[in-house]
Every structure is written in C-alpha cells, then in structure tokens.
Amino acid sequence: MEYIFELPFKVRDYECDIQGIVNNAVYQNYLEHTRHEFLEHVGLNFAKMHDEGIDAVVIRVEIDYKSPLKSGDRFVCKVNVAREGNLKFVFLQDIYRLPDMKLIVKGKVTAVTINAQTGRPVAPRELVDVFDQYVG
Amino acid sequence: MEYIFELPFKVRDYECDIQGIVNNAVYQNYLEHTRHEFLEHVGLNFAKMHDEGIDAVVIRVEIDYKSPLKSGDRFVCKVNVAREGNLKFVFLQDIYRLPDMKLIVKGKVTAVTINAQTGRPVAPRELVDVFDQYVG
C-alpha cells in the first residue's frame, strides 16, 4: 500500500503496561493523534466545520495487533484514506517499528460527519475534496 | 444476545476529551478491565499460566461506536465468549448506558494464547474448559 502521510513517534514508558509492552488501548491514541496531524496538514479546519454545525464522529475501529512495541522503541504511523459509499470516510493507518520497518499494527478507522443539530450524516465539500484528491 | 458476566462503571471526567465525551480509546480500557475481572471471576489464573510459560495476547479488536458516553454517565460492560477455530478465543463485549440501557459500544476482542518460548499458539486446557462451559 502507498501512504499519503506519516508521523514518527517514540514509545513513552508510561504507555507500557505490566507485560513491559505498549498497552493495546494506547495504539488508538497514536492513531488518533496521527489522524489529527494529517487533517491539520491538509488544511481541514474542524473548528470551522464545527462552527458551521458539522461534527466528525468515529463510528468503527478495527485494529490488528501484529507485534508489540516495547519501552524505547521508535516507530512511524502511516496513513492512507478511502471512502465507503457517499458518507463514510475511512482512514487506513499502519504502524511500523523504526528503523527495521517491522509491521506492528494495521488499523482501519471509519468516520462520518453529521449535522450537529439534526444528527444526520452529511458529506461536507471540504472533506470530500481532500479524500477525492487522494483516493484518485 | 445473552451475556455471562457484567461490570458496572461510572465515567470519570479525566476520561472525557475536548468534545465533552469519553475518548474513543478509553472504551478499550473499559473492555480490558472487564475482561480481566471476568477472567478472575471464573478462576482463570494468568499468573499461574504465565509461570507455566503461556501468555495471552490480543490479536484483533473491533469496536462499533453507537452513541457516546458523557461526564457523569453510569454504564455497564457485558461479556459473552466464543471460539474461532481451535486457537482463537473471542470476547464479545457490549457497553450499555444505565439506567436506560441505550447501546453505546459493540466490541469484539480476539485473543490467542502462545507458548512464551516458541511464540507458537497453544490452547491451554484451563482456558478451553472455561470457554466450552459457556459456548455450550
């Protein structure tokens, strides 16, 4: 798979649990932070969308844990995007250990954007344009 | 679905994020804590299994986010179990808000047990027995 964005990290000791490896839930923190940095990178203004009454909501997360990260490990979180139907925006996010690029986690995060007042899904032009640019 | 174990919780404010709702990653904390309490409840001794060289590892998590929890909400995490093939142990874990039992999250967590030395999957009698008892 080709990726369109990536963010490097280093494991922090407080993210590790009794087994001495990064706790499973912490990978969702990594994925979320990477998505937000990606969206900032492509100029998506969620504050502005929020002011216009549109909120982004994660509706499904799938994570395959391939190998654990340990204290001191460096890694990179890579992102690609896809669409499902007209209303679902999908982030494909994989984590690789550095420098050997061993696959750690494969993630798929599905979001929708809703009209904050009606709760109904909408597909804001701003977001569609970004996804169309990369989905090709 | 019938459930075989449940654990009540109350949202803690530090678990909520900028949107004023529980952060997506925190639900994995709730699911993990509930699994561990369930396993303790049925007498599964992971420390003992670990001493015998067997480790439990989560290999896949799927979470559907149906509705958010907010500051002050009470909720319950319910558990059922299933098996896939001989080697995968599946936890079906759903979260409902109290007292109205609104569905918040549907989770499916797949674990395997491995021989800590060889890294090869094993199906320890102790765990199989517990699952067989409930899977029927």
Next chain:
Amino acid sequence: MEYIFELPFKVRDYECDIQGIVNNAVYQNYLEHTRHEFLEHVGLNFAKMHDEGIDAVVIRVEIDYKSPLKSGDRFVCKVNVAREGNLKFVFLQDIYRLPDMKLIVKGKVTAVTINAQTGRPVAPRELVDVFDQYVG
C-alpha cells in the same frame, strides 16, 4: 485526621506500568475523580458556576508516595478540606489500601476560582459555604 468524604476504587491493570505498580501520574486521576464526586455529593454545581462565569482551577499539587498499589489492589481515597487565605481552597486527599488501611499516598491539591472573563480570583458564596461547613 478526620475525613469528610471517601470513595472506594479497585486498581485496573492498564493503570500499572512496567514495574507492575500503578504509575505515579494515575494517582492524580484518582484524586481528581474523588474531588469531583465529593463536589457532586455536596451539591456544588460547577456547570452552573461556569454559566455564571466562574471557573475552578488547580494551581498546585503535592503528592507524597508512601507505598505503591499493585494489580488487583482495592483502595479508598479520603478527603478533607481547608482554606488558605480568602482565595485558596485546599483538598487534603489520602489514599489507603483496603482492607489493611496501609497509607499509600498523601495528597494536597490547591484550587482557586476565577472570573472567567477577567481571570481574577473570586470566592463564590456557594463554595465558601461548603468549605466553611467542614472547616468549622
């Protein structure tokens, strides 16, 4: 010391770190949750205070770590209150392991309330009354 409120907890495994004990930062989570439950218990309405333009802000935390909590431990967080000058509201919060009541943590959390617009400290009647009742 006498206490005016207490809240029971059980350690969750994801709160423990590589050393197999609860991470130092997590005790601040326990202290915060207990403060918020105490304030709810005495009927302090922070949402209402916030709507009236008054925000509570922690300005100093002191924690003495006496003994660690481990996976599976039950404990209780106890609260007393004090005032320093006219404008500082102090929470004295100690954590004891259950059932042997071994002292785990001694905490002192100092907060002020500020006018959200001017940023200047204020002493809202509502909060003063609660503290006066207990400080005696």
Next chain:
Amino acid sequence: MEYIFELPFKVRDYECDIQGIVNNAVYQNYLEHTRHEFLEHVGLNFAKMHDEGIDAVVIRVEIDYKSPLKSGDRFVCKVNVAREGNLKFVFLQDIYRLPDMKLIVKGKVTAVTINAQTGRPVAPRELVDVFDQYVG
C-alpha cells in the same frame, strides 16, 4: 535557573479534557518521559541498576500550574537536578510553551534509590556521579 537537558513536545488532543486544556495529571506524564530521556541521555542504565538490585522510586511530586496548555500547543520540558541530604535525588522540571516561552508548569520530583531486597535507601555511585557533575 539554568537547565541541563530539554525535550520538545506537542500537545496531543487526547491529552485535553472537557475544559479544552491539557488535564492536570498529564503533565506528570510529560515530566516522567523527560526524566527518562534525560537519564538515557547521560548514560544511566536503570536496567543494569535493576539487575544489580537497585530500584529508583519517586517519593514526592510538587507541581505548580502557572498557565494551561491547549490543543495544538508546542512546548518544551527543561530539567535541572539537585540533591537533598545524601539519599535524595531531586529533578527540577519546568515546562514552557513554544515559541513564546511562557511558563506553564514548575515541577519538583524527589526520588530515592533503594536496595530492592532490603528496601533500604542506597546512593549508587553511578547516580551520585551524574548528579555531582551537574550540581557542581
């Protein structure tokens, strides 16, 4: 104050709470990660010390919260060290927002090293040498 080590960070959205600012407990995560990176930087080998039966333990934390960090903020955590008596190792850790260097947090973290078997404080040569070098 002069500092002997510093580490840059960026706030991650999941670290912010309902008020839209970094939660008070999260600053302890920042301080801990910076200490561990500092200790790695000066070549202190805690794994080796642990193998020799010596464990480092935080016994007291003091944090003054001067101003909050918000979503998107960049900041730097700076470190100095001091000793108290023969047995206490003190980390003075201050956080400044970037790029305006506004003071965010002043922290003081006191640790001791203990013989893991007897629980008695010890002052390992390795650690004393590092501190002496900087304390002057």
